Amino acid sequence: MNSAHDLGCMHGFGPINPEPENKEPVFHSDWEKRVFGLTLAAGFLGKWTIDMSRHARERQHPVDYLRHTYYENWLAGLEKLLVEAELVSPEELKIGKAVGPANESIQQRVLKAEEVAGVIAKGSPVAMANNTAPRYKSGDSVRAVNRHPMGHTREPRYVRGRVGIIHEYHGTYVFPDRSADGSKEGRHLYNVRFTAEALWGESASGRNAVYVDLWEDYLEPA
Numbered sequence: 001m002n003s004a005h006d007l008g009c010m011h012g013f014g015p016i017n018p019e020p021e022n023k024e025p026v027f028h029s030d031w032e033k034r035v036f037g038l039t040l041a042a043g044f045l046g047k048w049t050i051d052m053s054r055h056a057r058e059r060q061h062p063v064d065y066l067r068h069t070y071y072e073n074w075l076a077g078l079e080k081l082l083v084e085a086e087l088v089s090p091e092e093l094k095i096g097k098a099v100g101p102a103n104e105s106i107q108q109r110v111l112k113a114e115e116v117a118g119v120i121a122k123g124s125p126v127a128m129a130n131n132t133a134p135r136y137k138s139g140d141s142v143r144a145v146n147r148h149p150m151g152h153t154r155e156p157r158y159v160r161g162r163v164g165i166i167h168e169y170h171g172t173y174v175f176p177d178r179s180a181d182g183s184k185e186g187r188h189l190y191n192v193r194f195t196a197e198a199l200w201g202e203s204a205s206g207r208n209a210v211y212v213d214l215w216e217d218y219l220e221p222a
Contacts, residue, residue: 001055002148002157004062009158009199032071037116039078044111044119047085051179055152056080128186130172134216136190140166141222144192144214152180155218159210163222164194167211175215188216 007013027033043053057065057077065073082088092099111119136142146161147153154176168191175187192214196204 001058001151001153003058004060004065005058006157008156027071035071035075035078039074040116040120041111042078042082042087045087045109047087048081049174049179049182049184050124051152051174051176052182053077053081054176055180056084058152126174128172128174128184130186130188132188134169134188134190136166136169136188136216136219138166138168142166142190142192142219143222145218145220147218149177151177153177153218155214156212158199159192159194159212159214162194162198164192164198164212167191167193170213173215175217177215177217190214190216190219192219 027036039053043050048056054077057073059080060068060073060076064076068076079088079093083090083093089099141163142165143163144155144159144161147155148160170189170191172186173189175185178185190213192212194210194212195206196208196210197206199210
C-alpha cells in the first residue's frame with residue numbers, strides 16, 4: 001500500500017533530528033506506555049495478526065498519519081481494529097464505557113498483569129516451514145519488483161525497480177502481505193544489499209549501501 005507511512009526517499013518533510021540512542025527514553029510520556037500495553041493486551045485476544053495491526057495504522061488518512069505522533073498512530077490503528085472485530089462499538093469508543101457484556105469468545109483469553117512479562121519475553125515466532133527450494137543464493141543479482149499493491153506490504157517504495165545483490169538467506173517466515181489478510185503462509189526471506197547509487201542515483205556516495213530484508217515474492221532475477 002502506497003501511503004504516508006512509507007516515507008523513504010520522499011522529499012519536503014524537513015531534517016531528521018534523532019535523539020542519541022543512549023539518551024532516548026523508551027517512552028516519552030506515561031500515556032505512551034498505556035497505548036503500548038493496550039495494544040499488546042488486545043493483540044493477545046487473537047483477533048488479528050501483527051501485520052493486520054500494522055495495516056490498520058497505514059489505513060488512516062495520510063493527513064492524520066502525518067500529524068499523529070508514533071504512539072498516536074498505534075492508538076488510531078488499535079481503535080480501528082477493535083471496532084472492525086466488533087469488540088468495541090463506535091458508541092463505546094466515543095463515550096469510553098462499555099454498554100453491554102464482553103464478547104464471550106474473548107473471555108478465556110484475558111491477559112493478566114502477572115502474565116505480561118512472560119508473554120513479551122516469549123514473543124510470537126514467525127518462522128514457518130516451506131516445501132519449495134529458495135530461488136536465490138548469496139551473490140545473486142536481483143531486482144525488487146516495481147509493484148504498488150492496495151493492501152499491506154513490507155517492500156518499501158524506494159527499492160522498487162532497483163537492482164541489488166543477495167547478501168544473506170534468512171529462511172522461511174510468515175509472508176506479511178498475506179498475513180495482513182488473515183492468511184498465514186511461509187515464504188523465503190533474503191537480506192539484499194543495494195548500493196546508495198542504485199537507490200539514489202549517481203550523485204550518491206559510492207561508499208554507502210543499504211541492506212533490506214525482502215521476501216522472495218518481492219524479487220525477480222536482474
